Amino acid sequence: xxxxxxxxxxxxxxxxxxxxxxxxxxxxxxxxxxxxxxxxxxxxxxxxxxxxxxxxxxxxxxxxxxxxxxxxxxxxxxxxxxxxxxxxxxxxxxxxxxxxxxxxxxxxxxxxxxxxxxxxxxxxxxxxxxxxxxxxxxxxxxxxxxxxxxxxxxxxxxxxxxxxxxxxxxxxxxxxxxxxxxxxxxxxxxxxxxxxxxxxxxxxxxxxxxxxxxxxxxxxx
Numbered sequence: 675x676x677x678x679x680x681x682x683x684x685x686x687x688x689x690x691x692x693x694x695x696x697x698x699x700x701x702x703x704x705x706x707x708x709x710x711x712x713x714x715x716x717x718x719x720x721x722x723x724x725x726x727x728x729x730x731x732x733x734x735x736x737x738x739x740x741x742x743x744x745x746x747x748x749x750x751x752x753x754x755x756x757x758x759x760x761x762x763x764x765x766x767x768x769x770x771x772x773x774x775x776x777x778x779x780x781x782x783x784x785x786x787x788x789x790x791x792x793x794x795x796x797x798x799x800x801x802x803x804x805x806x807x808x809x810x811x812x813x814x815x816x817x818x819x820x821x822x823x824x825x826x827x828x829x830x831x832x833x834x835x836x837x838x839x840x841x842x843x844x845x846x847x848x849x850x851x852x853x854x855x856x857x858x859x860x861x862x863x864x865x866x867x868x869x870x871x872x873x874x875x876x877x878x879x880x881x882x883x884x885x886x887x888x889x890x891x892x893x894x895x
Contacts, residue, residue, distance in 0.1 A: 678885050680771035681843055685812030687776035690740035693807040695722055699773050703805075706769045707745065714762045716749040719791055720805075726788040728804070736783025738804065744780070745803040746791040757866075759800040760877025764844070767803060768885075776808030779845055779878075781871055801874065815849050817842040826857040833891040834862070840886025846875040853879045861895040862887075 695703065704720055711718045721727075721744050728741035745766060747759040767777045781801045791799060820838050824830070830838075834857050841855060852867030853876050864883065866876035880894075 677765075677768045677772065680768040681840060681882060681885055683811075684768060684771040684777070685814055686778045686845055687808035687810060687812040688736065688738045688741075688778050688804070689809040690742065690776070690804070690806040691809055692740065692742070695743050695775065695806060699775070702773060703766075703770060703775070707766055710762045710765055714749075714758055716747065716758060716762060717792070717794065717797055718762070718766070719746040719748070721746060721790045724790050727784050727786075727790070727802070730785040730788065736780070738778075738780075738783060740809070741784075741804045741806065743804070743806045744784075744789075745805055746789065747800045747802065748791065748793055748797050749800065750796055751798045755798065755800060756871070756873035757877035757880075760874035760879075761881045762877075763801075763803055763874075764878040764881045767845075770805055774807075775805055776812065778804045779847075779874075780804055781847060781874075801871075815845070818851050823851060823853060824855050824857070828857065830857060831891075833887045837862070837883040837887030837892075840882040841879040844875070844879040844882040846878065847871040850875070851879075855879075855883060857892075858895070860892045862892045863895040 707718050725742045728738050747763050749755050770777050824838050847870050850869050852869040852872050854865050856863045864880050866872040
């Protein structure tokens with residue numbers, strides 16, 4: 675499975691089995707996380723066999739069960755932190771899907787006080803991603819029509835429409851999909867709307883857009 679196929683196959687999963695992440699799967703996941711850490715400058719951390727962060731009323735309220743592994747997304751405080759966490763977090767999410775692992779983005783429904791992570795001076799915890807072997811593969815989320823998340827003054831080329839369709843597959847907080855992609859020539863701009871975690875959602879959607887459209891066809895404006 676490649677990342678493009680993973681984008682279509684992956685759905686959020688909140689319930690996990692007790693099967694541990696181990697062996698080559700764990701090694702490959704850790705190696706990919708390290709690669710993303712080097713590229714992004716984020717403080718990315720894989721925590722395994724640690725059930726306490728999701729052993730709380732908030733986690734039960736969010737319908738999480740059996741979560742024993744999670745990826746911590748943190749980094750230097752700044753205006754780009756949330757979007758960068760979204761972009762690289764989704765890279766990890768889709769790579770995990772190629773390893774037959776399931777995932778779920780988690781912003782609120784876990785216990786930060788029980789979460790195992792390290793922060794360096796000037797860093798901030800952004801959010802975490804639950805990861806493991808799900809009790810199911812999840813279900814697709816509803817999506818908005820293309821026209822509601824795109825703006826173009828020209829007839830959109832096929833690659834742009836593929837990018838939009840891919841962006842609409844991106845997981846977003848409360849499935850709000852508050853982003854807009856605009857096209858002028860071969861330059862694409864993407865803007866976040868107003869809403870909870872919309873900057874994180876924008877980073878996720880931008881990575882999906884790149885996978886669908888092909889980075890050779892456009893440049894970011």
